[in-house]
Amino acid sequence: MTALTDPPHAPLPRIIQGGMGVAISGWELARAVSSMGELGVISATGIDNLLVRRLQDGDPGGHVRQALAAYPDQDRAQKAVADYYLESGRESGQSYKRVPLPSLRNHRVAWELAVMGGFVEVWLAKQGHANPVGANLLTKLQMHTLPALYGCLLAGVDTVIMGAGIPRDIPGVLDAFAQGKAASIRLDIKGDSTGEPVLLTFDPAEYGFGGRTLTRPRFYPIVTSHVLASVLAKKATGSIEGFIIEAPTAGGHNAPPRGTVTYDETGQPIYGERDLADLNEMRKIGLPFWLAGGSGSPEALRAALEQGAAGIQVGTLFAYCRESGFDADLRTQVQERAQSQRLQVYTDPLASPTGFPFKVVTLPDTLSNEELYRERPRICDIGYLREAYRDEVGKVGLRCPAEPVDAFLSKDGKLEDTVGRKCLCNALMADAGHAQIQKSGYEELPLLTSGDGVSALTDWPVGYTAADVVAYLRGGLA
Template identity: 55%
Template structure:
């Protein structure tokens, strides 16, 4: 009997962290029949900051009440919830930074946070919701995936690396089995380290029916697509092909890196994905990077794609997590043709090129960058390395220079590095306040190269717009969608029905 097929959305809303692609935005997109995506990056810190800000509206607490481990929700509320919010000038209470092995309580916090974000995005409708993760943010990813699956996430999107082990992880979690992935540690030599997560530590049997979500790796080359289809540990269900014009982290150029006069890495023909070869895999694919227009959607369909992924247009909607003031500033400067996006090869501690919107009052301003006291207290982009005594330790190129050098890093590698973790929290209106009396953390905005085209969408006299308007705009060039051209593939693994935990 042939496998059932399913129709997938034409439009995937980009999974922009930290908290830009929040549950509000994802839900708004999903309700319109497209794929809403929440960001899984730093989602545990995002949860506790929302609780410390008073959880206005009670949404977080409503989702926590649905979490299948009520003792965990109760403990987190007791520790972090502030009914009246923080006092003026009071710093956020931070959570312990991730390591290769963390306590059961720390692991459960991440599971809870991921569950909350996905549960809220899916609440009250049957539209599809995905979660976006970065392969480079290694240590929290397993717990984040499990929490999302407990909430019924439909898709997992993953880029910034080679996520070939993730399909097998999804298979094992759907069966309530433990999983592990290789832990990238500098200096390991012939030895191998692993990151592990065992659902049975938290419950002997699966507390809810768990489905295996679709897995869509985000790629920038034909060779990576081929490798994943051949060597992934489980089923790959399609691809998101991201051009270097997309926001956030970009894949480095292939071959020798050449910089232009602005210090930006230059991309060439080797960085263009051959879509005809992509068809040979027999899997649907979506195009990303400057894809936010009706023409781009039509061209993608004509080229054989299933649709497009769009981030930048959705980033400045009323529903996104970027603070209202920053949204207004960016939209106004784009309308006045004063906006600029730099592909900064130094900004990210990961070493990947990172798109930075050049706008005053943010960390893109050299004066603002120079005033900031270097500190690493969130640690999501720390790299692991092996010490001479054999133990694994952690460092970040954006931490204090002396500290980084003492851990075996080079001072040269710290030049221009920005604390993306703290800056991106500031971008969504949750800046950390420093006890030292220094100014609170400044924001940093990332968007794709197409940001300057935003005025084409809303004109020159509007100050804002909604996610629904973006979807209407993107679909406006399609007179009709022929069913035979819609992407389809086999249904995911069936739900595993288990006895509720006692």
């Protein structure tokens, strides 16, 4: 295994900034946090579409093109600029040129762009300081994980964090990529009982990087229980350097409650003591861990350290600071509603096509509004959350419960699985100000996610910075 980025005695961060959504944890936020000596984290989710949409919006500040000028394969980098860059940005009402929807057999273009996207985001986050930078990916996005991950390593990412699933294969992938070798992950196929594995493989040599050795980053899986942490520590395909222990109050995707799921009067899943990790057992594993979910305060940092944690991971406070990738109008709207106590977060058991509960901020002009959700034409043109399935003749295909109902049913999907499902792919792009305009003229609406701690925004002025958050949290170290 190639050596880790930093020596074992290097100090661990007390504060890890959450890896949130599509571009919310963008390079500007990650760079701001890392510059202060904590661990800034970019989100590598949707990184291929994010790359090309920034270019089509005129690449304000020239940052994307600056990073692409440092990309090791200039032929591919300049082709991406030629294909997507619009000097004056899109015209009013103009749709974004799409990344070709990848399939199991035809994904070359999407994967090339994902490698570039991962590289660009990490490269930009690492400019102007010498501190570590992390990257967050979703385990559920199997079709898109390997190329985005490789792009992050290509830019020298120091830590990889993954949740929304069980990333058992990722440590071995990091080992292989660091050694310049191909790596594979096993594709999860819903309802498959054949036992025939389908592998997704990324070979650096096929993308112009054969024989290139890279520094192997640390790996911190996100887990909700000490049981899963113990299993990963023992059975993962390579080394794990720590864990993020996430409570059900964290934003984004939540693990379903353990055991029989029950719901409250509003339809939200009910979590209990069984859904909290036993920190006594975590300490026995012997690896550092950080507490996430409801940890955005100096008191929480102090309590975490007293319980043997290395620190905390904080999402919500960073999500609404000035450097985050949230659309500025949305960010302001959330803060103003929080300050007037008109903001709610609902743990929606149906919204996400993954089947995981998903925390939704209720805002009138977003897809959290049932009427607006029903008015949206169902379309699947990004496809990150598609699931693999095997048809009657054994062929493996991809489908999404949020796609047009007839299309989903034609792929052996069940009607009940389509109820309440929302297109998170398009909605999260809209959160970051990159809403697609469909051929019908329909402009995609946002759908915000946040941890339960969003109510704490009551005490924060509009326009606060990442430095303000870090200084506030460090008050727990006094």
